[in-house]
Amino acid sequence: xxxxxxxxxxxxxxxxxxxxxxxxxxxxxxxxxxxxxxxxxxxxxxxxxxxxxxxxxxxxxxxxxxxxxxxxxxxxxxxxxxxxxxxxxxxxxxxxxxxxxxxxxxxxxxxxxxxxxx
Amino acid sequence: xxxxxxxxxxxxxxxxxxxxxxxxxxxxxxxxxxxxxxxxxxxxxxxxxxxxxxxxxxxxxxxxxxxxxxxxxxxxxxxxxxxxxxxxxxxxxxxxxxxxxxxxxxxxxxxxxxxxxxxxxxxxxxxxxxxxxxxxxxxxxxxxxxxxxxxxxxxxxxxxxxxxxxxxxxxxxxxxxxxxxxxxxxxxx
Amino acid sequence: xxxxxxxxxxxxxxxxxxxxxxxxxxxxxxxxxxxxxxxxxxxxxxxxxxxxxxxxxxxxxxxxxxxxxxxxxxxxxxxxxxxxxxxxxxxxxxxxxxxxxxxxxxxxxxxxxxxxxxxxxxxxxxxxxxxxxxxxxxxx
Numbered sequence: 001x002x003x004x005x006x007x008x009x010x011x012x013x014x015x016x017x018x019x020x021x022x023x024x025x026x027x028x029x030x031x032x033x034x035x036x037x038x039x040x041x042x043x044x045x046x047x048x049x050x051x052x053x054x055x056x057x058x059x060x061x062x063x064x065x066x067x068x069x070x071x072x073x074x075x076x077x078x079x080x081x082x083x084x085x086x087x088x089x090x091x092x093x094x095x096x097x098x099x100x101x102x103x104x105x106x107x108x109x110x111x112x113x114x115x116x117x118x
Numbered sequence: 119x120x121x122x123x124x125x126x127x128x129x130x131x132x133x134x135x136x137x138x139x140x141x142x143x144x145x146x147x148x149x150x151x152x153x154x155x156x157x158x159x160x161x162x163x164x165x166x167x168x169x170x171x172x173x174x175x176x177x178x179x180x181x182x183x184x185x186x187x188x189x190x191x192x193x194x195x196x197x198x199x200x201x202x203x204x205x206x207x208x209x210x211x212x213x214x215x216x217x218x219x220x221x222x223x224x225x226x227x228x229x230x231x232x233x234x235x236x237x238x239x240x241x242x243x244x245x246x247x248x249x250x251x252x253x254x255x256x257x258x259x260x261x262x263x264x265x266x267x268x269x270x271x272x273x274x275x276x277x278x279x280x281x282x283x284x285x286x287x288x289x290x291x292x293x294x295x296x297x298x299x300x301x302x303x304x305x306x307x
Numbered sequence: 308x309x310x311x312x313x314x315x316x317x318x319x320x321x322x323x324x325x326x327x328x329x330x331x332x333x334x335x336x337x338x339x340x341x342x343x344x345x346x347x348x349x350x351x352x353x354x355x356x357x358x359x360x361x362x363x364x365x366x367x368x369x370x371x372x373x374x375x376x377x378x379x380x381x382x383x384x385x386x387x388x389x390x391x392x393x394x395x396x397x398x399x400x401x402x403x404x405x406x407x408x409x410x411x412x413x414x415x416x417x418x419x420x421x422x423x424x425x426x427x428x429x430x431x432x433x434x435x436x437x438x439x440x441x442x443x444x445x446x447x
Contacts, residue, residue, distance in 0.1 A: 182352070193443055264422070282428065
């Protein structure tokens, strides 16, 4: 019971992570792959923030009368990671637009067929 | 107790949204569900006392990412197409097996992590108390996350600003101009 | 969206509030949650709302793309330049303590300037990327 109470957070986050991973590797549509990659990223952020959480802690903004704070270090790392994630997503979507203009489709199998028939 | 219930409810909604995204074929619904997913995860960040992160995730995930994905949908599917993903020919047994094995190994690996919210975990031991105690006297800024981001770990933030600037340059190089008339698929645009 | 009266009226109410909130988040990043990134994204969200309701051409008249490119580069330069200012005034690169008379005041000044640079860059980058996506499908 102690194990479940202490770890349910991590297990649910791992389930979300695996769902995102499955979407990336098994679906053929490029936009869906990018959405799956974003789901994977968000679940990794959740994992880090769960590690930094302290029971009965407050947000790490110093004020009078509060003595227990949550760990500020994962927050800093994840802030950077979120912004880098949106940069990667924007770039991936720009590549999808160019692929559509070059091949006429964004399904992975049709792109492979067009490449192999060259 | 109530915090645990809110936590589990949010995580359950997140899991349901993620599974629905994997199963749905209509791409418009997938993008909208992704926006819902981002917003619920921002709420989860607030429950876990990460105010700055929740702010950024809500603005970036439910705002910018969704708008860019909808713009890509508009650019890649013309008005009369059904915005559906094609049904693939082969069954996804190998990806399912890989995902299952990876998930089982990860869950087995997390049995050693200290429990959720433990104040004696190694993550709370070494650097974090220094930042919490010293940041007000050394930088004069009560928001510890901003102090660490802009002063203690300033190099990382410089790198991050450069990364986002580089992303803008790359996107402008790729799709900066109007569409040229020599592309293969100019369908009456 | 010329025929959508409700959207036009409501966004005319909301967009100044969004800008005001973005400026609040930027300058109160020291005392509450917030900072450069959040402020930049919220500001660009307000402008994207304007571009969605009133058209990309009108939005480009308000803030032409060369101004955006200038602002993006200026933000990165302000950040790197604060580091160089630390070098010139005798400390190490990105050492904020030497920028003002006392060490704490210098750190505070450095943090405010750096967050300003970050906010400018993030705002212009988000808007540049949106304009690039919105303009791609139009014929010449």
